[in-house]
Amino acid sequence: MTNDFSFQNTTKVHFGKNALSKLSAEVAPYGNKILLVYGGKSVKRIGLYDKVVNELKKADVEIFDYDLVKPNPRHTDINIGGKMCKDNGIQIVIGMGGGSAIDSAKAIAALAVADTDNCWDLVVARKPITKALAVFAIPTMASTGSEMDASCVISNLETEQKTGYNGPAIRPKVTFDDPTNTFSVPPYQTACGAIDIMSHTIDTKYFSKDDKMDMLYRMMDEHVKTVVKWAPVAYNEPDNYEARSNLMWAASWALNSFMTCGVRQFLSVHAMEHELSAVYDMVHGHGIAILMPRWMRYILNEETAPQIARMAYEVYDIAKDTPVMEAAEKAIECTEKLFFETLGLESKLSNMNIDDSRFEEMAKNACGANGVIKGFVDLYPEDVVNIYKMCL
């Protein structure tokens, strides 16, 4: 029976080729001092930076630039952004780029009104963020779904931790989703993003101890199938609008809670992957790709097989008369084939200069204070080490 749930997602979405034409009108009610949060050159190269600035100037605004965004945003960089907001009376923080840019915008927006100047204090406090500057999002990748969710992830390179904070105040007020802004995403990043999207369904709700409402379970099937279908198209045809728009909207849906209702969210693969990112600065979606099929194989047993087999039947169109355990194996094989052949990702950590020397420590961190990753199947440090070793 479906668990009781509460649901609300207030983000307004402007989607499509003309999404940004709404920008100045949406900004106006929130103020006129804006921090533009982005990273490096790509938003300038594709002309997005100029387009956004020109749109914003239709309103009478003052723009400040924060261009320190990197993959896996550092807490020290967020602190710089927080100080910029406090020093300049910023009212609106616009994250422009991939998940790292939008997460940075959220983290900065919360820090800007906090009693501390160190965002890691907010991480450690573990309290929902209830006040922040207004956050806007202009995603340029289909990946994290940060544009409609209420959380951000920050890395602390000193402690080698990757975690974050969340709360209604940092959910973007408005997101401007123009699929053409993702045309220039290179194939490798397109693949990593797509796998991240897929994992947000698989790893948080599709495989789960909780009963799923039939309607939502069906929609999860179709969500994953959408990624399986369109990721290879976008990988091979970067300018394919249909592929890019399906992936972009699928990214938002994966974490906007539309399909989650009633299922407790766990993140087994994410917990293991965060250690790979934190210790080896690996691209998140690539780490997920390496871990996910190995995790599926590791947890496959009589009890978990029906859910994994469903993925075979409903997502990969494996014949429904295939026996459950055989179908589950096929789901794993299809997933590996998609990630490591069709989308061309390296499958072995050993080919990426990673050996087993830190696996014990990473497994311990992944399991956290309680010594276990709770989820579809609970994982203890020895399980996590075993899964890491399967990835060598």
Add this chain to the structure above:
Amino acid sequence: MTNDFSFQNTTKVHFGKNALSKLSAEVAPYGNKILLVYGGKSVKRIGLYDKVVNELKKADVEIFDYDLVKPNPRHTDINIGGKMCKDNGIQIVIGMGGGSAIDSAKAIAALAVADTDNCWDLVVARKPITKALAVFAIPTMASTGSEMDASCVISNLETEQKTGYNGPAIRPKVTFDDPTNTFSVPPYQTACGAIDIMSHTIDTKYFSKDDKMDMLYRMMDEHVKTVVKWAPVAYNEPDNYEARSNLMWAASWALNSFMTCGVRQFLSVHAMEHELSAVYDMVHGHGIAILMPRWMRYILNEETAPQIARMAYEVYDIAKDTPVMEAAEKAIECTEKLFFETLGLESKLSNMNIDDSRFEEMAKNACGANGVIKGFVDLYPEDVVNIYKMCL
């Protein structure tokens, strides 16, 4: 290619057996003078009225009763509710019941802050409603989806018109969706509600001239399939929680815009049905049931067949190698079988004391000022008369 779209749905949902336990906490921020909008005896018989009043009394509130709700809410009744709000300084309007109760609450909430005392003036003005008292919803039927949408439908028995108004201000702030509150809905009403849900996908977006985003099209398949699967279960087992919860959440999803994005909404069957309701006071879902398969048959041609055939393949599990036109025919047959056999609804207007004497006039009204019902296939008055006649 998917059209550009904008999306926002701010309604907070508390769903499940304990949904109402959140009521007093949610009401508090909006005020303490509450109009309870309901109709007749059923909410008292099932104990819901007492439960709601007891929950509300946990906050320090004053409750006023408006118990005039009937199927197809009358504009004259709405006017009485508006006056009650103005006379008593009401701040919150809670619709408790089926779509008619929630629509009445919305209509009253808008009228309560309007410059007129006649809600029909708001209908005629055709302006989005931007101010209203806070609307809350406690649905007791899975049907109209009024609990998450921003519109209401009102009937004017003097002019025999059925129309309404809409706007962000009348979208419920919070809805409390407890599937057990629908256990007592009789089989006939359960069937009519389920068909209404299904039609909100079929009639507004599933059959459409506009391109649909692949992911959303797949979700529409599953939405309709959910109703096809669970309506017969709820019809035969009124206390089946799984069936009732799937239907309840499916009702909200049908009109909460989650699946609509990019598809212009038309309502061909609804336009024709509103005349049946207005002239013969027919139960809306029953009118939809009678019209929908006849409409599908009337508009079936080489151009429309692929979309109708998709319903056969994806919703009714007809073999995918069935030729398109044959599959489309099967979709219509399966729909008729579901409505008129499995769900036991009378299929012929002639068996309901309705003859063709007013069809011309009804068709003219259905086609409105422009003389055409725009939609998947544009319908002119002669088409509408033909479809009505197919229902005799």
